[in-house]
Structures are given as C-alpha cells and as structure tokens.
Amino acid sequence: MSGVIERNNxxxxxxxxxxxxxxxxxxxxxxxxxxxxxxFENDFETVTFDQVGAGGSDLAAYDKTKYRSLSGYADDLxxxxxxxxxxxxxxxxxxVSSMIGVLAAQKAPGMFGKLVLVGPSARxxxxxxxxxxxxxxxxxxxxxxxESNHMGxxxxxxPAIMGNPDRPELGEELTNSFCRTDPEIAKAFARxxxxxxxxxxxxxxxxxxxxxxxxxxxxxxxxxxxxxHRNIPxxxxxxxxxxxxxxxxxxxxxxxxxxxxxx
Amino acid sequence: xxxxxxxxxxxxxxAPCGYITLRADxxxxxxxxxxxxxxxxxxxxxxxxxxxxxxxFPGRIYFExxxxxxxxxxxxxxxxxIDMLTAAGDPLQIIANANERRDPNGNALGxxxxxxxxxxxxxxxxxxxxxxxLAVTAEKATQEVLRLENETSRFREQFIxxxxxxxxxxxxxxxxxxxxxxRTVQSEQEHRVTAMLQSTVIRMSAMIDNVLDFARGRLGxxxxxxxxxxxxxxxxxxxxxxxxxxxxxxxxxxxxxxxxRPVDCDRTRVGQLLSNLLGNALTHGTSDxxxxxxxxxxxxxxxxxxxxxxxxIPEAAMEKLFEPFFRSEAxxxxxxxxxxxxxxxxxxxxxxxxxxxxSSPKETRFTFTMPxx
Numbered sequence: 260m261s262g263v264i265e266r267n268n269x270x271x272x273x274x275x276x277x278x279x280x281x282x283x284x285x286x287x288x289x290x291x292x293x294x295x296x297x298x299f300e301n302d303f304e305t306v307t308f309d310q311v312g313a314g315g316s317d318l319a320a321y322d323k324t325k326y327r328s329l330s331g332y333a334d335d336l337x338x339x340x341x342x343x344x345x346x347x348x349x350x351x352x353x354x355v356s357s358m359i360g361v362l363a364a365q366k367a368p369g370m371f372g373k374l375v376l377v378g379p380s381a382r383x384x385x386x387x388x389x390x391x392x393x394x395x396x397x398x399x400x401x402x403x404x405x406e407s408n409h410m411g412x413x414x415x416x417x418p419a420i421m422g423n424p425d426r427p428e429l430g431e432e433l434t435n436s437f438c439r440t441d442p443e444i445a446k447a448f449a450r451x452x453x454x455x456x457x458x459x460x461x462x463x464x465x466x467x468x469x470x471x472x473x474x475x476x477x478x479x480x481x482x483x484x485x486x487x488h489r490n491i492p493x494x495x496x497x498x499x500x501x502x503x504x505x506x507x508x509x510x511x512x513x514x515x516x517x518x519x520x521x522x
Numbered sequence: 523x524x525x526x527x528x529x530x531x532x533x534x535x536x537a538p539c540g541y542i543t544l545r546a547d548x549x550x551x552x553x554x555x556x557x558x559x560x561x562x563x564x565x566x567x568x569x570x571x572x573x574x575x576x577x578x579f580p581g582r583i584y585f586e587x588x589x590x591x592x593x594x595x596x597x598x599x600x601x602x603x604i605d606m607l608t609a610a611g612d613p614l615q616i617i618a619n620a621n622e623r624r625d626p627n628g629n630a631l632g633x634x635x636x637x638x639x640x641x642x643x644x645x646x647x648x649x650x651x652x653x654x655x656l657a658v659t660a661e662k663a664t665q666e667v668l669r670l671e672n673e674t675s676r677f678r679e680q681f682i683x684x685x686x687x688x689x690x691x692x693x694x695x696x697x698x699x700x701x702x703x704x705r706t707v708q709s710e711q712e713h714r715v716t717a718m719l720q721s722t723v724i725r726m727s728a729m730i731d732n733v734l735d736f737a738r739g740r741l742g743x744x745x746x747x748x749x750x751x752x753x754x755x756x757x758x759x760x761x762x763x764x765x766x767x768x769x770x771x772x773x774x775x776x777x778x779x780x781x782x783r784p785v786d787c788d789r790t791r792v793g794q795l796l797s798n799l800l801g802n803a804l805t806h807g808t809s810d811x812x813x814x815x816x817x818x819x820x821x822x823x824x825x826x827x828x829x830x831x832x833x834x835i836p837e838a839a840m841e842k843l844f845e846p847f848f849r850s851e852a853x854x855x856x857x858x859x860x861x862x863x864x865x866x867x868x869x870x871x872x873x874x875x876x877x878x879x880x881s882s883p884k885e886t887r888f889t890f891t892m893p894x895x
Contacts, residue, residue, distance in 0.1 A: 286587030290595055354587075397579045404580035404605075437595050438588045477574060478586050502547045504586040508594035509546075509630070 263342045267308040267335060268315035271343065273300030278345050279522065280306040280371075282336065284354025284378075285452040287438040288314025291353060294511030295518075303349075303522070308339060310356070312444035314437070321444055329355070329455050333362035340370040347372035349522055353507055354378050354479070355452040357487075358460070365463050374468040375518055378504055379487045380479040382456040389458070392480050398453045405446045461490035468494040469521040471514060475502040495521065540616075540637035546630040548573050548590065557637060562609035573635075578605040578613050589620065593633060597622045603640065603647075615644040678737075686734045690727065697723040714771070721769030728797050732861040735868070736846060745865075745872045747791060751784035758789040759817055759826075762797045770804055774812035781817055785824045785894045787873055792890075795869045795877075796826060798862035799888045803830035806850070806886070824875075824894040829887040835879070843879060866890070 263269070270289065279299055281292040289307040296305045309316040310332055325331035336359055340348065350371045352360035357379035364371045383391045384398055440448075468491045472484035481498065488496040497517045501510030534541055540557030544550055550568050558565055563576070574582040581604045592599040598621040605613040617640040623631045700719035707713060735745055756779050763777045785792075796815070803813045807830025817826040835843065835850075842848045844867040849860040863877075866888075870877040875892025 284587070287591050287595070291591060293595065400578075401580045401583055404578075438592050476586075477572075477582055503590055505591050505594070508591050 263335075263338045266311060266317045266320045267339055268317075269306060269308040269339055269343075271304060271306050272296070273303055273305040275299075275301075275303035277522075278304040278306055278343065278348040280308075280336070280340070280345070280348055280350045282308070282350065282352040282356030282359055283310065283313065284352075284356050285448055286354075288316075290314070290437040291505065291507055292351075295351075295507050295514055298511075298515040299518075299522075306339070306343065306345075306348075310448070311335060312448055313440050318441055318444070321441075323447065326447060327451060329359050329451060329457065330362055332356075332359045332451075333366055336360070336363040337367045337370065340367060345370050349373040349375065351375040351377065351518070352379070354380075354504065355455070358455065358457040361457060361460050361464055361491075364466055365460065368465070372466055373522065374464065374466055375471065375521065376468065376487065377471045377507060377514065378473060378476055378479040378484070379470060380483045381458040381461055381487055381490070383453045383478075383483075384456075386456075389486070390480075390482050392478070392483055393453070401453065402446070402450055405449055458486075458490065461487060462492060464491045464494075467521075469518070470494055470496040471506065471517055472496055472498045473501045473503060473506050474498050476504050478504040540635075542573070542635045542637065544573050544633040544635065546632055548585075548633065550576075551632065560608075560639065561606065561614060564609075567609075573633075576607050578607060581605045593620060593622050594630065597624065603644070606637075615640045617643060682734055682737045686730060689730050693723055693726055693730070717768065717771045724765050724769040724797075725801060728794070728801055728862070731794055732798065732865045735865050736861050745791070745868050747788040747872050749786050749788050751786050753789065754781070755785045755787065755789050755792060755824075756781045756817070758793045759796055759815075762793045762800070763815055766797065766800045766804065773804060773809060775800070775815060776812045777815045779817045781819050781824070783819050783894060785819060785892075787824070787892065788869075791869045791872070792826070795866045795890060796828070798866040799828040799890075802862055802888070803828050803886075806830065806832055808832040819894050822893055822895055823891055825889065825891050827887050827889040829885045831885055834883050835881040835886060840879065840881070844877070863888075 268289070279296070281289065281296050283289050283291040288309045292307050296307055299305050311326065312318065312321050322331070325334075336350075339345075340363070346369060348371050350360040350364065350373070352358070352374070354377070357374075357376035358381065360371065360374050360376065361379075364374060380391065382389065383393050384395050385391045385393065470484055470488050470491075472479075472481060472488075474481065484496065484498075488494050497520075499506050499510060499513050499517065501513055503509050506514050535555045537554065537556055540560060541552070541554040542550060542557060543552040550571055550573055553563070553565055553568050557563075558568075561576075568576065574585045577585055584602075584604060589599055589602060589604075598619070600619045602618055602620075604616050604618060606616050608614050616637045618635050618637045620633055620635040622633055625631055696719065700716045700723065703719075704713065704716040707716060738745070759779060760777065763775055767773075767775050800813065800815065807813055811831035814829045815827075816829075817824070819825075839848075839850055844863050846864040847860040848863070867877045870890050870892065873892040875890060877888060877890050879886070879888050881887075
C-alpha cells in the first residue's frame with residue numbers, strides 16, 4: 260500500500276502556524292481550490308489533496324467496501340491529518356467533503372479546530388418534512404444515467420500526465436483531466452455522495468463552523484444550507500452572492516473574503 | 523452579402539449546429555435558430571433562464587459538478603455528452619463544445635457553447651457498452667469453464683493415482699500369497715495352480731499399467747519418460763522374460779540379447795513395451811511353437827523384436843492394430859482390454875522410435891526401433 264501522502268496526492272504549501280486543509284467534492288479534484296487556497300499561503304500552511312479515485316490519487320488504493328460510505332473518506336482525512344501532525348487546523352470542505360469534514364472532526368477531536376463548509380448538504384434526498392432538493396427517483400435516474408452513459412461523463416485517466424498539472428506545454432493532453440476519473444469509481448462516488456444521510460452527525464460538531472451558501476445552487480439549496488446551519492450548534496452562515504455549486508471557482512474572491520472573517 | 527447569399531449572421535443563426543451563449547452566471551443570453559428548431563423552444567422562453575434549466579436531471583448535476591468547474595479551470599470543455607430538454611420535455615442527446623470568454627485578468631465574461639445532435643453517436647456508445655458488457659460476461663463464463671475443467675482434471679489425476687494404487691495393492695498380496703504357497707505345495711497339479719495365479723497376477727498388473735497409461739495419455743499428462751543410461755537395459759528385459767515364462771510354464775520363450783552399449787531410454791517403459799508384446803504373442807501365437815525375443819544395438823539404433831508362429835494377422839486388422847481397445851475377433855476371452863499394443867506404440871513414440879508389425883503364415887513379428895543415443 261502506498262503512503263497516505265501518495266495515496267491522496269497531498270500537496271502542502273504556504274507557511275503559517277495553523278494549517279488549512281481543503282477537501283474537494285464529487286466531480287473534479289483538488290484543482291477546485293486553485294483560486295482560493297493560494298490566497299491563504301502567506302498566513303497559513305495550506306493542504307490540498309485528492310479523494311481516492313479522483314485526480315492524482317492512487318487508484319490502486321480504491322477499496323469498494325471502504326468507500327461505500329463517507330466514513331471511509333473521513334478515515335482518509337484523519338490519516339492525512341495524523342501524517343501531517345495537524346492540531347487545531349481548519350478544514351474547508353466543498354460539497355460532499357463538508358460532511359466528510361464533519362465526520363472527521365468527530366473521529367479525531369483536536370485535529371480540526373474550525374470547519375468551513377462550502378455548499379454543504381446533510382442529505383440530498385427529500386425525507387418526510389426534510390427538504391433535500393431531490394427525489395429518490397431523481398437520484399436513481401442520475402445513477403442510472405451514470406451507469407449507461409459513462410463514456411460521456413468520464414473517460415479513463417491518463418496517469419502519465421497527471422503528475423504535471425503545472426506544465427502548460429502539456430495543456431493539450433491535460434484536457435478535462437481535472438474532472439476525469441475511472442468510470443466505475445465515478446459511479447460509486449456519485450452513489451455514496453447523493454445517497455448519504457448525515458443529519459444525525461451535525462449536532463456532534465463541537466468546533467466553530469462557518470457555512471458558505473450560494474444564493475442560487477441547484478445541488479445544495481439555501482434551505483439545505485439552513486438545515487445544516489440550524490443543526491450545527493453555534494455555527495455561522497454566510498450567503499454568497501455567487502450562483503451555482505462551485506463558488507470556489509466562480510466567485511473565489513467572495514469565498515476568500517468570507518473565509519477571512521472566520522479563520 | 524456574399525455571392526452565395528449567405529452572411530455571417532445567417533451562418534450563426536442557421537448553422538448546422540446549435541449555438542448558445544451564456545452570461546458568466548450561466549444564464550442564457552443568445553440561442554440560435556437551429557437550436558430553437560431542434561427543440562421547439564421559443565427564444566423568449568429561454569433567454570435569461572439558467573442553462574441547466576434546459577437539461578435533464580442528470581445533465582444538471584453533470585453541468586454543476588463537471589462542466590461549469592472545468593470551464594473555470596481550463597477555459598474550455600470539448601466533446602461533452604449531455605441530454606437537453608425539448609419544449610415537449612423529451613431528452614435530446616447532444617455533444618457539445620464550450621469555451622469561456624474571459625477578461626484580461628482571467629475572469630469569466632461569458633460562455634459560448636456549440637451543440638451537435640448526437641442521437642446516433644449515443645446509440646453507438648450504447649451498443650459499444652453492451653458489447654463490452656457481453657465480452658466481460660463471456661470472458662467470465664470462459665474463466666469459469668476453465669476453472670471447472672482444471673478442477674475436473676485435477677480430480678481425474680487423483681482418481682487415476684488412487685485407482686492404480688488400490689488395484690496394485692491387492693494384486694501384490696495375491697502374488698505374495700502364491701509365492702508362499704508355491705514353496706509349500708507338493709503335487710504337480712498344485713504347482714500348476716500357483717503358476718497360473720502368478721500368470722494372472724502378471725497379466726493383471728500389465729493391464730493395470732496399460733489402463734493407467736491410457737487414462738493419463740488421454741486425460742492429460744501423456745506417457746512420461748525417465749531416461750537413464752547409468753544402468754544396463756538387458757537385466758530389465760531378462761526380468762520381464764522370466765516373469766512371463768514363470769506365468770506361462772507350458773510355453774517356450776527364447777531370448778537372445780546383444781546389447782553392447784547403453785541405450786538412452788526409460789528402462790521400465792521399454793520393459794513394459796516388451797511385456798505387452800510378449801503378452802500379445804502368448805495370446806495369439808501357436809502354443810507349440812517357441813516365441814522369440816531378440817534385442818540388439820547396432821549403429822545408432824536399438825532394436826527389439828518379438829516373433830511368434832501362428833495364424834497371420836488379417837489384412838483388415840493390420841490398420842487398427844495399434845488403436846486403443848482394438849481386439850481381434852478370435853479368442854476374445856483370453857485377451858485383455860486391447861490396450862497392450864496401443865501403449866507399446868505410445869512408448870515407442872515417446873522414445874522417438876517406432877513400432878512396426880509384419881505378419882505372414884510363417885511368423886508374426888513386432889519390431890521396436892529407437893535411436894540408442
């Protein structure tokens with residue numbers, strides 16, 4: 260088995276007493292943070308990584324059983340934290356990574372002193388009174404679509420080029436690689452992302468938490484963000500002017516400014 | 523206006539592909555006529571709406587999690603497959619390219635999308651996928667058959683080994699018993715009985731060897747040789763002759779050996795070959811004429827032949843003589859399984875040699891020849 264650093268393609272930059280760890284969500288890889296993480300390099304140690312199965316992670320480390328639940332991903336995050344000897348660090352999770360952070364913070368008390376959740380959802384599927392934004396049938400349609408259409412969604416990664424994201428001369432071959440993943444893993448990650456239910460895990464969060472919510476996000480609506488906010492004791496919520504599900508890419512300055520008020 | 527009556531606006535509006543431009547917040551700014559015609563949407567119904575409002579549900583998720591991020595990260599995204607919705611709410615399979623219009627600081631100003639209908643392409647992909655699934659299924663089935671086959675083959679090997687062992691052991695007891703009896707019995711008739719017992723044991727034992735060799739040969743493994751020139755071949759052959767003499771007291775077997783150099787062979791196998799040929803001669807030869815065994819080395823060859831007098835082998839039988847389970851019509855009761863000559867010929871073949879037969883009213887002779895080195 261590869262080391263944790265290789266397994267998750269962990270990159271540490273910047274300088275500071277405190278570390279900020281950035282976790283990416285379903286779809287792409289740590290490049291999601293390319294406009295945000297550098298803004299903190301002067302004051303913090305910044306840590307970015309790829310979830311196993313995404314980006315430059317070790318695909319051989321992908322274990323169907325382990326990654327059937329978000330808990331497996333949270334274990335990885337805790338292992339990264341242990342490897343880097345993190346204490347009282349800040350975890351910034353986008354999309355599904357926000358719940359991975361919620362779980363990890365409880366698995367390893369003391370490792371993360373603050374959480375920033377960007378576009379979080381504790382559960383995507385509606386349930387009685389709870390509004391997640393999606394019907395169970397819709398999620399099934401999504402998973403079916405992934406099943407039958409993975410050629411359009413993702414193609415096999417070209418591992419040879421993955422190690423050189425900073426070399427523009429390889430730009431031609433790099434096409435779409437930030438969001439490329441093994442089709443089978445993409446399917447499994449979509450399933451665990453969109454069928455997870457972490458509502459019960461929210462009130463166990465014992466650290467200061469900031470929720471960054473886009474004012475218009477079809478994946479994690481305002482209502483969904485407010486549920487997370489209500490259920491994490493003492494959390495703060497900032498509604499961004501940004502639209503879409505990826506303010507870290509579409510409105511990085513707004514995200515950075517909002518984070519600065521908190522970290 | 524150009525000669526063909528086409529201008530660039532016409533090209534954009536009526537191009538053989540759809541064009542859509544989005545604002546940076548992914549709301550629709552322009553849609554060309556081709557796309558409106560494909561989908562049946564009114565321009566007014568689309569302008570100002572989010573692009574993802576016109577996607578199927580999976581398409582929306584894909585747009586938010588892949589397309590929009592990639593456009594921000596690399597400025598373009600080519601050849602993405604997505605299903606759009608027609609005015610009637612039906613999915614329309616699309617392949618699209620998109621790129622960002624950016625200001626000098628890299629901020630997004632808008633997005634340009636070119637769309638091509640991909641109904642057929644999607645069908646090919648589906649076919650390709652099901653072909654791949656079929657191949658995977660077939661491969662799994664093949665692997666399963668192979669696994670079962672290996673298992674069966676292992677079982678057969680074991681079965682053959684166990685069978686050989688279990689058949690030989692009681693035979694050895696009978697043989698030992700017959701020897702003990704032979705030392706104590708007095709009368710001529712009693713000696714004949716013990717001799718007959720020994721003879722039966724020898725024939726039985728040769729039969730077991732042949733059956734096991736046949737089974738191995740047919741079911742994998744083949745006849746394996748342990749060649750060894752360190753010990754002489756002649757004593758092995760003499761022992762075989764002695765055993766058969768002992769088993770057939772009334773019969774005369776003349777042996778004549780002229781082996782003056784080592785023969786690169788498996789001695790036990792050549793002994794088995796001789797035993798099979800002798801057994802055959804004892805069965806088919808005239809009982810009042812001697813059987814002649816001759817072995818010699820000359821040049822680079824080793825030759826061993828067994829001759830008997832008696833009825834010649836019918837022409838029709840000659841061809842099938844070395845086939846397994848071949849038995850002549852006559853005197854079937856005295857014959858074994860019909861494997862003796864087949865195994866003998868297989869042993870000859872394993873030694874890169876040959877086993878031939880000549881048969882005339884005067885004598886029938888089986889000749890084994892092999893290179894001696």
